[in-house]
Amino acid sequence: MTPPTNLQSTLSSITSTSFSSEADRISARDALFECLRRVQSPWDIAWDQNWVNPAINAAIKTLIDMGVFTSWASFCAPTEKPITPSQLASLTGADELLIRRMLRAISGQFLVLEVGKDTYARTPWAKTLASDPSFAGMYGGFYHELNSQMFRTLPAYLASTSHKNPTDVNNCNFQFWQRDPNANMFQYVGTNPNLTAHFNDAMECHSRYNLTPWVDIYPTSSLVPSDKPLVVDIGGGKGHDLQKFLARHSSSHLQPGSLVLQDLPDILKGVPESLSQVDTQKIIKVQPHDFFTPQPASCQGAKIYFMHNVLHDWPDATARQILQTLAPALNKGYSRLLIHESLVTDEKPLSRVTVSDITMMACLAAAERTEEQWRQLVDSAGLKVVKIWRPVESVESIIEVELA
Incomplete structure (x- = not known):
């Protein structure tokens, strides 16, 4: 010894x-x-x-x-x-x-x-x-007004359901905590200025410090610009993933609006101004959009539709609806959907993934998924998995999807 x-x-x-x-x-x-x-x-x-x-x-x-x-x-x-x-x-x-x-x-x-x-x-x-205001922001509203509250009430909520696995985003721990059957977590986040900023800070930090950049996982160098948007980042928050793309690839080959950042209007407050500091050529177009509605005409037939930590926020039935709503925008044989998400391995899953799984349960009656569960979800929406890009020791993988 x-x-x-x-x-x-x-x-x-x-x-x-x-x-x-x-x-x-x-x-x-x-x-x-x-x-x-x-x-x-x-x-x-x-x-x-x-x-x-x-x-x-x-x-x-x-x-x-x-x-x-x-x-x-x-x-x-x-x-x-x-x-x-x-x-x-x-x-x-x-x-x-x-x-x-x-x-x-x-x-x-x-x-x-x-x-x-x-x-x-x-x-x-x-x-x-x-040095990083967004890092400090994680200790603010995101923790004190959301996460800690959700974890505090989760055991009591589950006891009230006779310990059934939650699957209904409209009747879950969030409504139990708020004591309001009509409460909605994203609306709550989006209409609370302090929490909105800190929520975005947390998502940015999660992407910056905890995850392998998506451009290091998927071969983005093979993407060729066209007259259609090259990448549409759906539910992209502050645009940190599109900024990673810009940092990796020369903007001289991209036209203004080649990259499109979509999210709800409340989430996008202040984002255009912050992006202008790093995107002087306006390669990134900020577009308010609800992914429960069809893609705007300007974003039909894009090469890449990108969803980072979007579908893990939703139970299967709702995630399927999101995919089915997006599917008509894809051009068969050309467009790809990249789902950048965690995979729960069959044995000894990473603790960062299992902690996220309980977080999804506490806030949204949602879950992290195994590879088999992802394949079943994608298939059920009329799509098919082309390949799963899975780097060693990475929290998240990229599930490449196309029309079936």
């Missing part, structure tokens, strides 16, 4: 940059987590789940609201240096004792590093909170 001191020395030298590929990093992370579970006592696990996680999230949100992380970044520039609660209090105007208590809490989880008495250094996580 490795002596504890030797083990600690070995582990202390490992960082996220110690691996030659993202797949290797994820494999190591999962192995370390499995080891942690073996080392922890049952009480350790219960303590983490019931006290640590909610307490730390509360501390993080408070520090964000006080401007601690952004002020800390300014203090560190251009050379990284430690800081004290007293200095942060002077920078932010917040209470020094409150800052000290919050920093102690998150440093106990190694989110910042205590490098001396009352002195702290930033970690990559703390730096990202300062």
Whole structure:
């Protein structure tokens, strides 16, 4: 058995940059987590789940609201240096004792590093909170006004149904929580400005930090521009997936409007202005659209229709309706639908996929699907799977679909 001191020395030298590929990093992370579970006592696990996680999230949100992380970044520039609660209090105007208590809490989880008495250094996580506003947004309305509420009421809702697997988006945990049979989650998100922004932030971060870019999975270099839209991103939020396409491919080969971003009007508020900063040639056209209605005439016969984490929001019957509504827009033998989604493997599915599965259940009576379930769903809509593009250790795959 490795002596504890030797083990600690070995582990202390490992960082996220110690691996030659993202797949290797994820494999190591999962192995370390499995080891942690073996080392922890049952009480350790219960303590983490019931006290640590909610307490730390509360501390993080408070520090964000006080401007601690952004002020800390300014203090560190251009050379990284430690800081004290007293200095942060002077920078932010917040209470020094409150800052000290919050920093102690998150440093106990190694989110910042205590490098001396009352002195702290930033970690990559703390730096990202300062440099990426969307990352900080995940700790706001998305968590406190939606996810945590859904998980809190899920056990009671399931008990009220005699523990039946939920499949009706119009009669699920969301309506149970709202105590309103007519409540709709997407309407709730879209009409709450704080939550709308933070929901979009969370989706952007999920795409940026958690997922393999779709242009690294599907051979987008084979796509040839034409007089029709090249890619129509259905339910695309802030357009982060189309931005990945633009970053990969020269915009000189694309005409204005070659890429179309579609989502509900409430979700698209402010998006054209934000896109203009990265898309000066207006390659991306922003088009309000409800995917329960037929594609506009301008988007009929596109080469690629792209759905990223759209269908997992809906139970099978509704997902089938979405696919059947889209199908007439596809040109047989030319158009493709790319479904960028998680696949639940038959054995030892990734925890990120199974956690997402419970999230879908809690919010929308929906689910993540196995490969067989995806094939059945696609077939039932009059379409067929051409190929499943599945990178090693990726959370999501791309299911390539065409007209049957």
